[in-house]
Amino acid sequence: MAKWGEGDPRWIVEERPDATNVNNWHWTEKNASPWSQERIKELFNDLSVNTAEANIKITEVEKLEGEASANNRKGKLIFFYEWDIVLKWGGKLNSGSDKEFSGKIKVPNLSEENDISELDIQISVKDEDQEGSKLKQIMLKLGKELVRAQLAKYISGLKEEFSKGMILPKKRKINMEPVANSEKKQTGLKIDTTNIKQTLKFQCTAQEFYDALTRIEMVTAFTRGHVKLDPVKGGKFELFGGNIVGKFDELVPAKKIVKQWRYKQWPEGHYSTSDHTEVTLEQIGVPRGEADVTKDNWQRYYWDAIKQAFGFGAFFT
Structure with a gap:
């Protein structure tokens, strides 16, 4: 196996006639903050929490502060993002009264430094009576996982959207020699x-x-x-x-x-x-x-x- 950084030249094509950012040496950066803000708001707009016990929805993004960017340095894509997010949620129990409850979901530090599975997600309810407490428990169990899943979609979408055009082909000669022990044979031979x-x-x-x-x-x-x-x-x-x-x-x-x-x-x-x-x-x-x-x-x-x-x-x- 080729060592990291050397590569197997038989699989690599690297030629740029325009010589733009040759070998991806220069740092290039794209501002991903406006796209991120729109995407996060879209992911949490009127989002239902799937449970038979209650009718609960994450209604909107109340607070979204931070920034995001995509960077290319020496051919390596690096994504930076750091967000402080507050979401609103509301709902009622299907077997309780008709009382509507509301609350908030806080994600204080969504960043590339934190594993999505280890995010600090805080759930609160405005009126924490017996029904409100039950709704809060549902949100702690199911709402957290839904928030993680939606934020994972944001991260993967960020990397897909802002990888476009960031990595340019390099310039390098291609060694077309076959590997050792490889034998050339005529078509049709077993x-x-x-x-x-x-x-x-x-x-x-x-x-x-x-x-x-x-x-x-x-x-x-x-x-x-x-x-x-x-x-x-x-x-x-x-x-x-x-x-x-x-x-x-x-x-x-x-x-x-x-x-x-x-x-x-x-x-x-x-x-x-x-x-x-x-x-x-x-x-x-x-x-x-x-x-x-x-x-x-x-x-x-x-x-x-x-x-x-x-x-x-x-x-x-």
């Missing part, structure tokens, strides 16, 4: 193959992961190079300067991607099939001499790159 299976977990929805592999701007962000991509059945793709090519056999949004996949150094005309189902990779027909380096490159140039580009790194149960 070759020794093996299968690769990997199971991974990402902090994102199934749709977000599907988009990361089928939306050209997102594929460009994590491959950091020119991409050709036609995400329809029978559509072709070309990544890393033509070093990876293939076509889509099956596309089921947020569920499944099946594609014929070929590395340029493999025997001419030979493709493997990779099947992504709920972030499970099954790749059949990989030349045996290429199996280890192919597994390493999936990890480095797909999974690690996707996590770095879009912030899908941690998984929460």
Whole structure:
């Protein structure tokens, strides 16, 4: 496996005719605060808390103070965000009186330094009588988790939206020599193959992961190079300067991607099939001499790159 920072040049295409921000050396920054404010307000506008015991809604964002930005330094995306949030909620018990209760939800420090699962979320109710206390307990149990889920959507959306155009292809020569133990063979000859299976977990929805592999701007962000991509059945793709090519056999949004996949150094005309189902990779027909380096490159140039580009790194149960 290539050392971090060296990379496997057979998978990398890096050429910029305009020489803009060559090798992504300069710090570039985008202001994500206005977008963040709109997105957070949208996520908490008239949001129902799913419970049979009561009719509860998070009604609006009362307070939203802070800032957010996306930065690129030496080819690495860095996201900064820090928000102090106060939400309003209201509701009543289904088995109680018709009395309406209201309260607040405070999130004093939403930032990249704090794990979403460890956020300090404070719940209060205005009239804490017997019914009010019961509603508060429901909010402590279900409301907190709903707030975490919505804020996770904000964070993943922030990283998806502001990764666009932040990473520019670099300039580097490409070594097209095959790896050791790789044998060139004529089309039609039987070759020794093996299968690769990997199971991974990402902090994102199934749709977000599907988009990361089928939306050209997102594929460009994590491959950091020119991409050709036609995400329809029978559509072709070309990544890393033509070093990876293939076509889509099956596309089921947020569920499944099946594609014929070929590395340029493999025997001419030979493709493997990779099947992504709920972030499970099954790749059949990989030349045996290429199996280890192919597994390493999936990890480095797909999974690690996707996590770095879009912030899908941690998984929460």
